[in-house]
Amino acid sequence: MGYPQTKAALQRIVTEHVVPGVSYALIDGDRVETGQMGVAALIPQREALRPGMQYDVASLTKVVGTLSVTLQLLAQGRLSLEDPITRWLPEWGDARVTVRHLLTHTSGITGYIPNRNKLPAEALKTGLLGLHVGPTFNRQMVYADVNYIFMGWIIEQILGMSIQAAVTQRVLEPLGMRHSTFTPNDPLQCIPTAVEPGRGLVRGIVHDPKGWVLARHCGSAGLFSTVDDLVLFCQAYLHPETAASVLPPVLIHDLLRDWTPTGRAGRSLGWALTTAAWPQPHRVLWHSGFTGTYLVLDPVADQAMVFLSNRVHPVAPNEPYLDQRNAVIGTYLAEKTRS
Structure with missing residues (x-):
């Protein structure tokens, strides 16, 4: 397979120490190329990056897991985009906010929770449900974890199990994503993330502070996965008819439009x-x-890219990475052609 410019861009961000290492996959129809560059860890000592290592994929949990289960429930008629979230979360006091708002990050949910990352799970849940709707409601996309945390809790109400159990049973297992989990067995098989006060080097445990507190009840972060498993996910997304019970084809094919209110x-x-x-x-x-x-998923061209790194290792947030990330994606999109 080609993509020399994309692979050069990946090598550059490793060589320039933007990230410690990269595991990637380039999918073009039925052809898949995977590779690794750089190292898995810098501290407490440099560690080789091995094929098949598990990454804390953070907010990819939202689309791989929580969204997939949500689309299943929408296809089954057990949930509607226009359902007010108060139907499922009566503790939330604003009936204007719907499932559509959560899924498109147009809920406008905002507010401050004192000592948020130090609260126990029930207190954090109470704090999140006590937030309010701000001026961006219904008209502006403002990305926020709370939308998918709420979505996970709605799924829990419908299915009677934790969101992470639902994702495992209804997405990971049927797609054959055998190395994807919310509870890694071997921390040394996981790529470490940041060194955090009070936690030390985070490895094999979710980096996201809300995900750490909420544990199995968090639908916004917490998934660990591998390049090969995410290739399976991407291939199913490009051809949802092959996994119709997991990824409803009608809804998957209709995702290439603006679904905001x-x-x-x-x-x-x-x-x-x-x-x-x-x-x-x-x-x-x-x-x-x-x-x-x-x-990056391109159903029209039957192509996709998987990119995994630990840019927060050893110190978060590493903001210079963001421009480099966007540049690599731009290079990939410009280079994509069918050879």
């Missing part, structure tokens, strides 16, 4: 939207994770 806020259900030029200008799905991960 106004139809003009530039967001699909779950996914961000960008554009590619080949074979003609068209929309592409993508999503990133705070730890340094992203997926």
Whole structure:
């Protein structure tokens, strides 16, 4: 397979120490190329990056897990985009906010929770349900974890199990994602993330502080996965008829449009939207994770890219990474052609 410019861009961010290492996959129809560059860890000592290592994929949990289960429930008629979330979460006091708002990050939910990352799970849940709707409601996309935390709790009410159990049973297992889990067995098989006060080097445990506190009840972060498993996910997304019980084909095929309430806020259900030029200008799905991960999915061209790194290692947030990430994605989208 080709993509020399994309692979050079990946090598550059490793060589320039933007990230410690990268595991990647380039999918083009039925062809898949995977590879690794750099190292898995810098501290407490440098550690080789091995094929098959598990990454904390952070907010990719939203689209791989929580959105997939949500789409199943929508297809089954057990949930509606226009359901007020108070139907499922009566503790939330604003009936204007709907499932559509959560999925498209147009809920406008905002507010401050004192000592948020130090609260126990029940107190954090109470604090999140006590937030309020701000001025961006219904008209502006403002990305926020709380939307998918709430979505996970709604799924729990419908299915009677934790969101992470639901994702495991209804997405990971049927897609054959055998090395994807919320509870890794071997921390040394996991790529370490940041060194955190009070936690030390975080390895094999979710980096996200809300995910750490909420544990199995968090639908916004917490998943660990591998390049090969995410290739399986991407391939199923590109051809949902092969996994119709997991990824409802009608809804999956319709994700390349703006699903926000106004139809003009530039967001699909779950996914961000960008554009590619080949074979003609068209929309592409993508999503990133705070730890340094992203997926780019192009159903029109039958292509996808998986990118996994630990850009927060050893210190978060490593903001220079963001521009480099966008540049790599831009290079990939510009280079994508069918050879």
